Amino acid sequence: MVKVIVAGFKGSMGNKATHMVIDHDDFELVGVFDPTATEQKLSEIAEFAAYDVPVYQDYEQINTDQADVWIDFTVPQAVYTNTKFALEHGVRPVIGTTGLTDDQVVELQQIAKERKIGGLIAPNFGLSAVLLMQFAQQAAKYFPNVEIIEMHHDNKLDAPSGTAVATAKKIAEVREAHHQGNPDEKETLAGARGADYEGMKIHSVRLPGYVAHEQVLFGAPGEALTIRQDSFDRSSFMSGVAVAVAKVGTAQELLVGLENLL
Ligand SMILES: NC(=O)C1=CN([C@@H]2O[C@H](COP(=O)(O)OP(=O)(O)OC[C@H]3O[C@@H](n4cnc5c(N)ncnc54)[C@H](O)[C@@H]3O)[C@@H](O)[C@H]2O)C=CC1
Numbered sequence: 077m078v079k080v081i082v083a084g085f086k087g088s089m090g091n092k093a094t095h096m097v098i099d100h101d102d103f104e105l106v107g108v109f110d111p112t113a114t115e116q117k118l119s120e121i122a123e124f125a126a127y128d129v130p131v132y133q134d135y136e137q138i139n140t141d142q143a144d145v146w147i148d149f150t151v152p153q154a155v156y157t158n159t160k161f162a163l164e165h166g167v168r169p170v171i172g173t174t175g176l177t178d179d180q181v182v183e184l185q186q187i188a189k190e191r192k193i194g195g196l197i198a199p200n201f202g203l204s205a206v207l208l209m210q211f212a213q214q215a216a217k218y219f220p221n222v223e224i225i226e227m228h229h230d231n232k233l234d235a236p237s238g239t240a241v242a243t244a245k246k247i248a249e250v251r252e253a254h255h256q257g258n259p260d261e262k263e264t265l266a267g268a269r270g271a272d273y274e275g276m277k278i279h280s281v282r283l284p285g286y287v288a289h290e291q292v293l294f295g296a297p298g299e300a301l302t303i304r305q306d307s308f309d310r311s312s313f314m315s316g317v318a319v320a321v322a323k324v325g326t327a328q329e330l331l332v333g334l335e336n337l338l
Pocket residue numbers: 083084085086087088089090109110111112148149150151152154158171172173174175198199200201202313
């Protein structure tokens with residue numbers, strides 16, 4: 077049995093992750109954490125009435141002795157401290173929360189190395205997104221002119237999305253330094269051309285009704301290639317989270333990207 081704590085269990089993803097852990101034959105939920113919780117036991121919430129699991133509101137309360145894995149779907153402001161807490165208490169992190177800076181990831185990887193513990197940071201647990209990133213990297217070798225459009229629900233805190241940044245990084249690994257667009261281009265409205273990652277433009281759309289979607293657009297003389305993925309429901313992420321929880325015990329370091337455990 078893999079014993080799991082879910083951080084952010086009151087949120088949209090944390091709720092789904094809590095159900096996934098409960099429903100999985102090989103996982104046992106040993107605690108849930110969310111500073112907004114008012115309950116002492118998970119069973120006080122009707123949909124979890126059968127589960128007598130402790131609810132934690134702050135770090136001092138958390139019993140990490142019995143926990144193997146820390147699932148985190150919280151907020152960009154909390155994820156660094158949560159991941160550090162998990163690593164320093166010997167609990168393997170499976171991090172879905174986006175918004176970690178590159179420097180924070182390096183610091184967390186250093187802590188994981190010092191503590192000799194593995195874990196996973198996955199900007200996206202959806203298979204369609206993992207494949208989109210791989211296909212985009214493949215295409216970028218032949219199509220260096222690329223722009224990324226990510227579209228999300230309007231409650232999202234961070235922009236651009238973690239997936240869009242991860243996509244741009246994968247493309248930058250294979251794309252030669254390249255200037256695209258007109259060198260004399262001028263924005264007549266600030267931000268019109270989007271964010272810039274190593275010469276690639278990233279555009280963020282936030283609308284009610286959307287869940288999580290991304291398009292990578294490649295253009296070349298006389299042709300174009302568009303790669304698109306859609307998460308229509310947050311359940312799309314849960315098989316990836318389950319794989320991560322099941323396999324993170326094999327990780328020798330703090331990995332970035334679900335593809336490392338597939
Ligand atoms: N990697 C992936 O596949 C996916 C990642 N995400 C990311 O997951 C994160 C959460 O997304 P949602 O569930 O939609 O957000 P949400 O806003 O519905 O939930 C966040 C929850 O975290 C709680 N929280 C705040 N500070 C906390 C702390 N210090 N410790 C524990 N809990 C804390 C909040 O009270 C809230 O209940 C976001 O960063 C989002 O980008 C979302 C979907 C898929």
